[in-house]
Amino acid sequence: MRPRIGITVGDPSGIGPEIVAGAILDPRVQAACEPVVYGAQNPGMFRPGEISADGGRTAYDAIVRAVHDAVRGEIAGIATGPVSKEAFAKAGLPWRGHTDLLGHLTGAVSTAMMFYTPSLVVVLATVHVPLADVPRLLTADQLERVIRLTTRELPRFGRPRPRLAVAGLNPHAGEHGLMGQEDEMVLRPVIRACRESGITVDGPFPADTLFVRAARGEFDAVIACYHDQGLIPIKLTAFGRAVNVTLGLPIIRTSVDHGTAFDIAGKGTADPGSLIEAVLLAARLAG
Secondary structure, eight states, rough: OEEEEEOOOTTTTTTTTHHHHHHHTHHHHHHHHHHEEEEOOGGGGGTTTOOOHHHHHHHHHHHHHHHHHHHHOOOOOOEEOOHHHHHHHHTTOOOOOOHHHHHHTTTOOOOOOEEEEOOOOEEEEEEESOGGGGHHHHOOHHHHHHHHHHHHHGGGOOOSOEEEEEEOGGGGGGGGTOOOIIIIIIIHHHHHHHHHHHOOOOEEEEEEHHHHHHHHHSEEEEESSHHHHHHHHHHHHHHHHHHHHHEEEESSSOOSSOOOOGGGGTTTTOOOOOHHHHHHHHHHHHH
16 A cells, blocks of 8 residues: 655745646656645745745645644655745744754654765754854764764664764864864764764764765765755765655655755746655655
């Protein structure tokens, strides 16, 4: 029996409506699941490319409905279309995106953002924060939490004994303190403690070579210190095919690896590939 997978359209003025339409018609999606779409009640009221409070609130409402149904077991998982952080803010919503919103809606104690491809998996230790704030937010407790959560969750993705690597925060992973103290004072002690507790994790490694090593199969996942450090290699190697997964939720949630693309919304050129992959992965996890 095919699982029922909820698909949220995301911001109705972005490319979400187009990629959802493409995804639900894809033969692979139809064979893998029964798609259930959550979107705007009156889609005609939204102009493509226009960031608005109504668009942010509509996207939010669709997510709430989908999460409600997933928690009740009426759908087996959720694949989400892209939302606009700016539209959320215009609507007075305090969340920066899906990850913190989904944690709030489900009561999840600990969540993390993972980007999944068959050859490269990246988990972010910090997410949508200014780069200047990363050293302050990348605490020992935060890094250990993400390492332990990733170790616990990766077996669901066919990695029963995950091998993790942590990317250094500074160039050359700090070069033994010559280019910043965080790698030696924060990252390395946490990695050592996790290893002593039985977790297979190593680092910190210079980020400029680590992702190549992981893509060649040396590691099952990389813990990146900040957003762009982890997302650049993912999007360089697999843009449009990577899947965003929220770890730590009591429900299955996958998503696209891109944003709302307001600049091309309504032009019929948006590629549904990443959403297709997200739906297929949600269906596989549900199975």
